[in-house]
């Protein structure tokens with residue numbers, strides 16, 4: 001039997017891989033399998049972060065071209081699904097083909113782009129084909145594997161032992177009724193562009209329902225163990241949150257899940273004993289800025305001026321939030337910590353954090369402008385593509 005497949009080394013630049021990881025780590029939700037996290041394009045739209053789709057579009061186009069060219073089906077394919085997906089400790093998948101369910105029969109080809117590297121960012125997580133060459137692939141940031149979704153390419157992924165293994169994964173179909181773009185354009189048509197583009201609210205993230213962010217998913221209704229993934233991702237980078245309003249009372253919140261509502265309210269970021277005097281509109285806003293800093297850290301090292309020491313009451317409230325949001329701290333660290341098992345020790349001292357906030361705003365605004373200019377073209381063509389010569 002033939003095994004139609006294609007492996008491309010260094011298809012994505014290291015910088016693009018980092019940008020994809022930034023988008024994923026600031027917008028991911030609990031995924032469809034245990035210990036898997038995903039960021040779908042429809043979730044980006046639902047979280048008022050549709051502009052973050054823009055950096056993904058040119059990659060999607062280049063991949064579709066490659067697949068069509070290699071498999072000789074030019075102009076025949078539609079993207080069926082695009083997602084940033086990460087697998088953490090304990091995740092694995094046995095032998096399967098990607099069209100092995102009735103509801104997946106439309107899938108013709110898969111493309112998996114690796115955003116980080118085996119034995120550098122995670123342990124375990126080797127990709128194996130059951131037959132044919134190559135048999136085993138050790139994921140390396142920037143590499144892509146493309147294969148048919150049928151039983152000529154049965155594959156598996158070995159268990160992730162440590163770290164977070166990230167990919168940009170796409171499936172392609174010949175069936176136009178499974179065109180992802182049509183669905184996305186429908187959601188984008190409700191997208192509130194009523195907010196004037198020059199106001200900040202137009203790109204501030206909004207939380208989808210909170211059980212999308214509670215790990216593990218089985219506990220979603222109970223919130224008695226596990227953790228809020230946004231808070232846990234902040235925690236492993238050395239940050240905590242503190243509600244900035246008055247609604248949070250140390251005595252009454254301990255046993256209710258109402259505290260999750262506070263994630264949708266304005267809050268402060270705390271790092272060690274220091275509080276940043278800058279309000280964030282919700283936890284996703286704080287997380288996007290912190291992940292943006294993590295992405296750009298090397299470019300943004302400057303002295304800080306906008307921090308104040310934490311008061312005793314603030315410390316108590318912050319610790320209380322941490323206990324409520326990250327109930328199982330060791331689990332959170334083993335899921336999101338890096339492969340050394342350590343959490344980062346960040347400090348507001350290393351940089352001027354208000355500059356990070358403004359840099360994030362500039363970045364988001366540029367993408368939002370690009371999206372607003374592209375939307376009419378997307379609607380006309382009923383397809384999402386890179387619009388050239390935007391003036």
Ligand SMILES: O=C(O)CCC(=O)C(=O)O
Pocket residue numbers: 093098112127155156157167169
């Ligand atoms: O991430 C990978 O290497 C492949 C994942 C996979 O097989 C799947 O999602 O169907």
Ligand SMILES: [Fe+2]
Pocket residue numbers: 096097098155
């Ligand atoms: Fe697969």
